[in-house]
Amino acid sequence: MELEQINALSMEELLTKCEAVCLDFNFTTVREWKAENPGQKAMGFLPTYVPRELIHAAGMLPVGVLGADDSLEIVRGDACFQSYICHLPRSVVELGMTGRLDCIDGMLFPSTCDVIRNLSGIWKMQFPDKLSLYFDAPQNFDMDIGGKFYRVVLDEIWAHMLKLNGSTATNDDLLASIALYNLNRRLCAEVYDMRAARPWVATASEVYILMRAGMLLPVEQHNVYLARYLELAEAETKAGNRREMDNARVVISGSFCEQPPLALVRTLERAGCYVVEDDYMMITRWLGCGVPVEGDALHNLVQSYMDYKGESAAKFVPDGCKKGTELIGRIGSTNAEGVLFSAPSFCDPALLDQPMLQEALDRVGISHTAFKYSENTGQLQPIRERAGTFADTIKLWGEA
Amino acid sequence: MSQNLDVDAKPSIEKEESMFVQKKMIADHFDRLANAKESGKKVVYTFVPGNLTELMLSFDTLPVLPEINALQAGMRKMSGEYIAEAERHGHSEDVCTYVKCDIGMMLKGNIGPTGQKIPDPDLLLLSYTGCFTFLKWFELLRDRYPNCPVAMLHVPYQGEGEYTPEMVKYVVEQLKREIIPKFEKVTGTSFNEGALKELLANSALAENDLVWVLEAAKNPVSPIDSYFGGVYYIGPIFTSFRGTPGAVAYYKQLRKEVEARVEAGEGPITPDGPMGEQKFRIVVEGPPNWTSFREFWKMFYDEGAVVVASTYTKVGGVYERGFRHDPEKPLETLAEYCLGCYTNLNLPDRVGMIANYVKEYNADGFLMNSVKSCNSFSSGQLVMLREVEKRTGRAGAFIETDLVDPRYFSASNVKNRLESYFQMLAQKRAAAQAEVMA
Numbered sequence: 001m002e003l004e005q006i007n008a009l010s011m012e013e014l015l016t017k018c019e020a021v022c023l024d025f026n027f028t029t030v031r032e033w034k035a036e037n038p039g040q041k042a043m044g045f046l047p048t049y050v051p052r053e054l055i056h057a058a059g060m061l062p063v064g065v066l067g068a069d070d071s072l073e074i075v076r077g078d079a080c081f082q083s084y085i086c087h088l089p090r091s092v093v094e095l096g097m098t099g100r101l102d103c104i105d106g107m108l109f110p111s112t113c114d115v116i117r118n119l120s121g122i123w124k125m126q127f128p129d130k131l132s133l134y135f136d137a138p139q140n141f142d143m144d145i146g147g148k149f150y151r152v153v154l155d156e157i158w159a160h161m162l163k164l165n166g167s168t169a170t171n172d173d174l175l176a177s178i179a180l181y182n183l184n185r186r187l188c189a190e191v192y193d194m195r196a197a198r199p200w201v202a203t204a205s206e207v208y209i210l211m212r213a214g215m216l217l218p219v220e221q222h223n224v225y226l227a228r229y230l231e232l233a234e235a236e237t238k239a240g241n242r243r244e245m246d247n248a249r250v251v252i253s254g255s256f257c258e259q260p261p262l263a264l265v266r267t268l269e270r271a272g273c274y275v276v277e278d279d280y281m282m283i284t285r286w287l288g289c290g291v292p293v294e295g296d297a298l299h300n301l302v303q304s305y306m307d308y309k310g311e312s313a314a315k316f317v318p319d320g321c322k323k324g325t326e327l328i329g330r331i332g333s334t335n336a337e338g339v340l341f342s343a344p345s346f347c348d349p350a351l352l353d354q355p356m357l358q359e360a361l362d363r364v365g366i367s368h369t370a371f372k373y374s375e376n377t378g379q380l381q382p383i384r385e386r387a388g389t390f391a392d393t394i395k396l397w398g399e400a
Numbered sequence: 401m402s403q404n405l406d407v408d409a410k411p412s413i414e415k416e417e418s419m420f421v422q423k424k425m426i427a428d429h430f431d432r433l434a435n436a437k438e439s440g441k442k443v444v445y446t447f448v449p450g451n452l453t454e455l456m457l458s459f460d461t462l463p464v465l466p467e468i469n470a471l472q473a474g475m476r477k478m479s480g481e482y483i484a485e486a487e488r489h490g491h492s493e494d495v496c497t498y499v500k501c502d503i504g505m506m507l508k509g510n511i512g513p514t515g516q517k518i519p520d521p522d523l524l525l526l527s528y529t530g531c532f533t534f535l536k537w538f539e540l541l542r543d544r545y546p547n548c549p550v551a552m553l554h555v556p557y558q559g560e561g562e563y564t565p566e567m568v569k570y571v572v573e574q575l576k577r578e579i580i581p582k583f584e585k586v587t588g589t590s591f592n593e594g595a596l597k598e599l600l601a602n603s604a605l606a607e608n609d610l611v612w613v614l615e616a617a618k619n620p621v622s623p624i625d626s627y628f629g630g631v632y633y634i635g636p637i638f639t640s641f642r643g644t645p646g647a648v649a650y651y652k653q654l655r656k657e658v659e660a661r662v663e664a665g666e667g668p669i670t671p672d673g674p675m676g677e678q679k680f681r682i683v684v685e686g687p688p689n690w691t692s693f694r695e696f697w698k699m700f701y702d703e704g705a706v707v708v709a710s711t712y713t714k715v716g717g718v719y720e721r722g723f724r725h726d727p728e729k730p731l732e733t734l735a736e737y738c739l740g741c742y743t744n745l746n747l748p749d750r751v752g753m754i755a756n757y758v759k760e761y762n763a764d765g766f767l768m769n770s771v772k773s774c775n776s777f778s779s780g781q782l783v784m785l786r787e788v789e790k791r792t793g794r795a796g797a798f799i800e801t802d803l804v805d806p807r808y809f810s811a812s813n814v815k816n817r818l819e820s821y822f823q824m825l826a827q828k829r830a831a832a833q834a835e836v837m838a
Contacts, residue, residue: 079782080780081782120747134559140552145574149573316535318552319549345494352491352536354492
């Protein structure tokens with residue numbers, strides 16, 4: 001879609017378009033982009049974080065492969081994983097083996113957990129003709145140790161990206177991509193801030209759709225969508241179409257990798273929750289929006305990665321830091337009243353984190369409850385009851 | 401691997417000298433742990449894959465391995481209670497049962513297999529090698545021991561099927577600038593490279609003998625069971641003893657015993673005595689179930705199945721490819737060791753290793769024991785199964801159990817599946833022989 005056309009969309013049209021993009025498991029957006037850019041490649045990535053700037057600067061389309069929902073029947077994927085493995089790799093394999101990912105020329109598997117790590121090996125065996133790279137981000141955050149290693153990792157990925165797309169992109173191209181993604185992260189942050197301040201203006205499900213569509217759209221387009229959304233949300237509010245309700249302000253924690261179905265996010269809203277903060281699609285926050293756009297671009301990405309203080313279950317909390325501190329900070333900064341621990345079934349990182357985070361919240365008297373889901377969860381009534389009871393308890397008694 | 405060989409449990413068991421030697425090594429170690437406060441020795445908790453035992457011993461510290469505590473609890477039938485205790489404290493039923501067993505054991509007083517309390521750690525040495533859960537596990541332990549420092553060693557994964565000089569350098573830098581300084585601070589002593597080199601030289605000697613013992617299974621009559629027996633053989637070298645003269649002596653003794661069995665054309669010794677006819681030679685991928693370990697083993701030897709090679713005996717080091725700890729490059733060798741552990745290999749490499757085992761050990765088939773608790777091992781095993789079958793032309797079997805959660809070991813299901821599998825192997829063999837005759 002042309003950028004001018006996006007700027008002419010109404011709120012309803014914008015949301016319909018974004019929802020169609022993020023629920024299209026045939027990756028039409030990617031196919032269209034490739035048709036419009038003959039000879040250019042698309043590079044897929046899994047959650048949690050990859051440096052999309054390297055893909056973009058090499059002239060390729062970064063494509064978030066976030067799995068599917070209950071609309072995709074899983075047959076081949078289930079043949080690859082035991083019942084006790086989370087759902088995400090099943091749908092990713094299903095997408096691959098049914099040809100839906102044929103438009104993707106390579107995949108980056110970040111060091112999120114053992115399942116995604118092993119999925120990188122499965123990909124190598126199942127799709128030997130496609131580029132498959134394991135992205136091993138350091139867990140040592142000393143610039144002289146982990147930083148030096150990370151530089152090597154980025155150098156290698158950069159070389160692979162250039163080779164895959166036959167690109168001769170330079171440091172300047174990479175700096176330009178960093179600037180674009182800085183803008184993307186800044187606009188995402190503005191949307192998140194709007195939601196935190198006025199969750200009835202930027203609602204959880206709208207923000208979810210908007211961010212998830214950004215995993216598939218070219219960043220140039222996504223930036224226009226974000227700006228247009230901010231503009232339209234204000235206009236809707238001024239027109240009196242969006243009014244505050246007596247909902248409980250909650251933070252979602254534990255959904256950093258396998259994404260919930262959109263219906264689950266809507267269920268939480270219907271249950272009386274204002275989601276003022278979440279950890280969906282953390283890539284939209286990682287590094288922040290101030291990666292320097294001068295000098296050595298790869299160094300800038302390394303330094304920003306080392307400096308980024310955001311917590312994730314996929315990231316080691318260094319010695320001397322207290323687990324949960326960052327979560328408590330986000331609860332404070334968004335004026336949240338409680339936390340919904342929402343982890344995918346069989347997600348080791350999120351579920352192992354959970355007791356530590358719950359204890360940290362207990363120490364400071366913050367209410368919380370927990371439920372599990374998978375990306376194809378269809379039975380939402382138990383979640384609605386749990387979230388609704390939690391919200392009611394907060395509103396009625398001020399503590400759960 | 402096990403440090404819990406209860407040689408006295410059944411009077412009829414034939415005891416070999418190496419079993420007594422190992423039992424004494426373990427008992428002495430737990431005595432030292434129990435007396436750590438009095439002796440002033442510092443206690444370091446760490447993991448088996450990528451363990452830095454020689455470095456720990458060079459600082460005269462005492463290692464404690466939480467996975468070993470968990471598997472011992474499993475063998476002692478205590479793990480179910482410990483897991484339940486952890487789940488009562490909010491730990492999900494979905495996650496690693498080693499972690500929950502360890503946490504539950506701590507909540508219940510942290511009593512070790514000898515009935516003595518395991519002392520609190522002075523240092524948590526998180527060697528993040530081949531298992532993401534380790535990282536979470538030690539975050540959980542840090543919550544439990546908030547004043548205990550954590551030395552974090554990030555070992556990169558062999559995503560592209562090999563480790564690079566840059567990876568080695570990264571690990572060495574962490575050793576020099578993060579790990580060793582923390583040891584120095586905790587122990588109050590300086591790093592002694594000479595002592596480390598001496599320990600590493602001993603490691604290489606023991607590793608030579610271990611490789612010889614494991615490769616003895618290539619004989620037409622395998623003198624060992626490389627899985628159920630193998631977990632005992634790897635005990636000293638994968639845990640607290642690698643690099644010690646005691647470990648060198650243990651492996652010399654073990655080799656001597658296995659050499660004698662090879663000479664005599666004898667098979668391994670099982671809990672019910674020497675194994676009889678070996679009808680099936682099997683390769684096994686995945687950790688064992690510990691809660692019903694003997695029952696599980698019996699399902700094999702009752703059917704005349706001997707395990708000739710296993711991947712689990714490589715989690716604490718893959719030595720058969722030629723790696724030996726090298727005292728001439730002490731930190732580099734530790735880095736290379738960590739990088740080369742089995743679960744740090746990518747899936748295509750793991751498939752290649754199993755396929756090679758099937759060929760080199762002349763196996764009739766292979767088995768995947770998929771444990772619910774261990775995504776590092778289990779995720780992808782169904783794909784591995786098909787790939788190994790394709791490469792070797794041998795049939796594979798797939799069973800599901802767990803490490804230490806007794807709820808996930810269904811003896812009748814496992815037995816049924818194994819019996820069917822062995823029957824199928826027998827039929828295939830008969831059909832192949834009939835074809836040759838025709």
